[in-house]
Amino acid sequence: MIFVNQLIIGLQMGSIYALVALGYSMVYGIVKLLNFAHGDIIMVGGYIALFALTSAHMPPVVAAVVTVLGCTALAVVIEKLAYTPLRSAPRLSLLITAIGVSILLQNVAQLLFTADGHSFPAHMLLPAGSLTIGGFQVAYTALITILASVASMVALTILVQKTKLGKAMRAVSEDTGAAQLMGIHVNHIITFTFAVGAALAGVGALLYSVQFPLIMPTIGVMLGLRAFVAAVLGGIGSIPGAMIGGYVIGLLEVLVVAANLSSWMDGVVFLILILVFMVRPTGIMGRPMLEKV
């Protein structure tokens, strides 16, 4: 009984990690950038949803759409202002810029909304309460989180595998130069990839805020880092890998707690990161890296 409850909690947390990890993975796959500002986009999404619901009194569906669009717009602006000028710069400059953007977003949020937490009206977005499935109680929020993340991933897989845009994305990821020669507008595709990653982050922000209804400027940091570990574990650059990584980290966390080792939680998560780098740097689903000559 406890075990099944813990399993559901792990799946729910894992779903949020998976959504965030997808954003890391897609961007890395296409520009080889670890976008450390990705977690903070979720934080901004949380504030957008909060003010859309409370100050602007939007209906829940409109507020959700505004949140996703807001995150997308923010990511596109960041990409255009901070990353595009550095397209030909060394990758390290890009990485440091991403960390800078992350710190900037946190501090602007602190300036605008103070360091104090803002209560998120979760009940306005999703009903409280739970459903009984086969004798087990499953909270609506858990159910919707898991379903929403699975739906997002299915949609993403179709986008990448079945559409022309997806084909272009895969082409740019495989060989940017060749893709350009084939007539693919590389800059547009990169911007589009950032936008899709941020839209998933927007969905993640909504699910996160409902589950953890206290929005603070720093909430993106730990979430982003854990999702980053999930992306690396699954094989960074791989979409199914990000999903698997997210679920593994989510389940691992509850296992650590269930084993009464809760003080070791962060330690275990980051130990996984170290082990992956030592044993299998390409992750679970990653292809072995080929040296390009």
Place this chain on the structure above:
Amino acid sequence: MKKKFRVAALVLAVLFVISMTTACGQNGDAGAAGDEVVVGVLAPLTGPVAQFGTAVQAGIELYVEQFNAQGGLQIRLEYFDEEGQAAQGVAGYFDLVDRGVHAIIGAVTSGVTMAVVPLAYEDNMPMITASSTHENVTVDAETGQVFTNMFRSCFIDPFQGEKMAEFAHEVVGAQRVAVLYNNEVDYSIGLTRAFEAKAAELGLEVVAVETFQTGQVNFQGQLTNIAAQSPDALFIPAYYQDVALIGPQSEAVGLDAVLLGADGWATILDFMSDSSSIEGAFFLTGFSSDVDTPMVQEFIADFTYKNGFAPNMFAAQAFDAAMILVTAIERALADGIEPGDAGFSDAVIANMAATDITGVTGHIVFDQFNNPQKTAVILQIADGRETFFGYF
């Protein structure tokens, strides 16, 4: 370059001479005016913990203003803004001594107070803090020596843990208790240890102890473990940000226990748009504006009239700290000992140790470690509001 240095040196020299003369002047004034006693206030009036410092300042000022209005003995306040930094606190102590203070109220945060206390102890300077809760503010951590000159008007951390264990036992009637605490924060650890020790003494069974870390948001794993042990009460000695998330999650995992907290829960309702999950919870605090005694209500009315906002726990404890110190000074003067006399500090300290008064935060007497033995205020979340449950 050289010229600039010379100008700077000259300016510094002039400033130094001016500061020397003003310092002397103040010393002279204090000695000459027989009925004036100078009290230094060491508090962070700017910086990251300024909200506590300014609340303390407002509490002290209200008391001193009311006291001076009675005529007779006049208290003059001298401020130093220590910005919440230990080094500034030490500099501030020396500055206040130079300005001729006879006693000090401060500092505000435990870290600063602990940096200043050894110096003040050597000088035998009467001192009281309104808000430093760390155990080692009044007792040397290494030698166990009590700083006899140092008092406080606030609870110490372990006291809260013990009180809540007693409350769980006597009022909630719990047999099985659990604890969920932050194992990275001294405050949370201190309360937990004291709670566990007292619970064992009272014969309560501690069925689950779970930990979390600062910044953690998902407590469902821990809460599921706790719920599996079906405790009667769950003690959560954490800050409001954590409790705001633990509340709804405890409901989600189906935990059915009375939630208990400490003064870290203060202002919790500002951070929960829906407080139904912590309905019925109890927490301990040093002050409540719902206490219905004439003294407390008068204090709230006067404070609100003067400042335009209602007093919080810090302001109330500062009001009491000023009351304790000024009452002790009055008694020393009544015994014929003047502020300039050699035995003045000793007389004030002895009278503070003998304190037996009722302040706005309750009745206060000091134990052998100069910590107040006072009644705690228990608040309950009822109908979505913080309501006064009773003294305990």
